[in-house]
Amino acid sequence: MALTGSEAAVRPITDVAVLLSPRVSPSARASRSRLSQLLRAAGCVDPEWITVTAPDRPATAVSAAVAAGARLVLAAGGDGTVREAVEGAWGTSAVLGILPLGTANVLAHNLGIPRRLEEAIRVALLGRDRALDVGRTQNGLFLVAAGMGLDARMMSAFEARARHRIGLVAYVASALRHLADPAFEVAVKCDGGAPLHRLVAAALVGNVARLPLGIRLHPEALVDDGQLEVILIHPRGPAGWPRVAAALLGSPDRGAVERLPARRVEIRADSPQPMELDGDVAGWGTSLTAQVHPRAVLFRVPG
Numbered sequence: 001m002a003l004t005g006s007e008a009a010v011r012p013i014t015d016v017a018v019l020l021s022p023r024v025s026p027s028a029r030a031s032r033s034r035l036s037q038l039l040r041a042a043g044c045v046d047p048e049w050i051t052v053t054a055p056d057r058p059a060t061a062v063s064a065a066v067a068a069g070a071r072l073v074l075a076a077g078g079d080g081t082v083r084e085a086v087e088g089a090w091g092t093s094a095v096l097g098i099l100p101l102g103t104a105n106v107l108a109h110n111l112g113i114p115r116r117l118e119e120a121i122r123v124a125l126l127g128r129d130r131a132l133d134v135g136r137t138q139n140g141l142f143l144v145a146a147g148m149g150l151d152a153r154m155m156s157a158f159e160a161r162a163r164h165r166i167g168l169v170a171y172v173a174s175a176l177r178h179l180a181d182p183a184f185e186v187a188v189k190c191d192g193g194a195p196l197h198r199l200v201a202a203a204l205v206g207n208v209a210r211l212p213l214g215i216r217l218h219p220e221a222l223v224d225d226g227q228l229e230v231i232l233i234h235p236r237g238p239a240g241w242p243r244v245a246a247a248l249l250g251s252p253d254r255g256a257v258e259r260l261p262a263r264r265v266e267i268r269a270d271s272p273q274p275m276e277l278d279g280d281v282a283g284w285g286t287s288l289t290a291q292v293h294p295r296a297v298l299f300r301v302p303g
Helices: 005-011 031-043 060-069 077-088 108-109 117-126 150-156 160-166 168-178 238-248
Strands: 016-020 047-050 072-077 093-100 128-137 140-142 145-149 184-191 196-200 202-206 229-231 257-262 264-276 280-301
Touching: 016 031, 016 060, 016 077, 016 140, 031 117, 047 160, 060 072, 060 077, 072 077, 072 117, 077 108, 077 140, 077 280, 093 108, 093 117, 117 280, 128 160, 140 264, 140 280, 145 150, 145 280, 150 202, 150 264, 150 280, 184 229, 184 257, 184 280, 202 264, 202 280, 229 264, 229 280, 238 257, 257 264
Parallel strands: 016 047, 016 072, 072 093, 093 280
Antiparallel strands: 128 140, 128 280, 145 202, 145 264, 184 196, 184 264, 202 229, 229 257, 264 280
């Protein structure tokens, strides 16, 4: 059960570990000393700071912290940092909290976690626990989306630290540069059914309803509904992109964006494509296989 504000004042919050993304610039807002002050003010006493040294992955360090007794892991960064924290806490009873310090913070946005750091810390320490679905691919797990094609090209155009510095403008600029890229053919199998053949600019497997800039990845998607959402984007040439934009912003037009529910999906492309997981580039390949793990990880959310 979550503590109330008065309870927290008399009962310090312990057994907390903090994963601070190395990608986040040490600004006044995101510095370790600033976070320490805010955590202490909220009742969190002496958290463990998870440090990552090459060649270790953040997930390895999170796993060690949980094994040493951390019961609440705070991911201070963007969606990639959250994914690493989940990877490290996978299969344990640890609860994850999000301190949204990344560029897009898509999962935090979909969970209603405040952007203001003081408020996000209060949610992470005193909110309620909610079990979320997790998708897993051959390249790793995801909480927001996995994709191949245009979306991955957008991510690969900017190194992660540059994306954080420039912000969402980086994604928009990259997308505009890639709108004329050639489409590719995919065969999509949902839950073992017959393959669907489509010519697409991008194929995504999503776990959330909304992306930044008002984009509705799948308006009816829930992060705990036990299924994934396949999104196939096929503009059929440069002139079709306005229809794609309209469909992603809420138009009922289904011709440019196709959405399919699935618990397991296999996507095979006719040529190697860049791939991404939660906004991070995940190499190139011709296949993307994803499966949902229903309500697999506990997150601290408002309420």
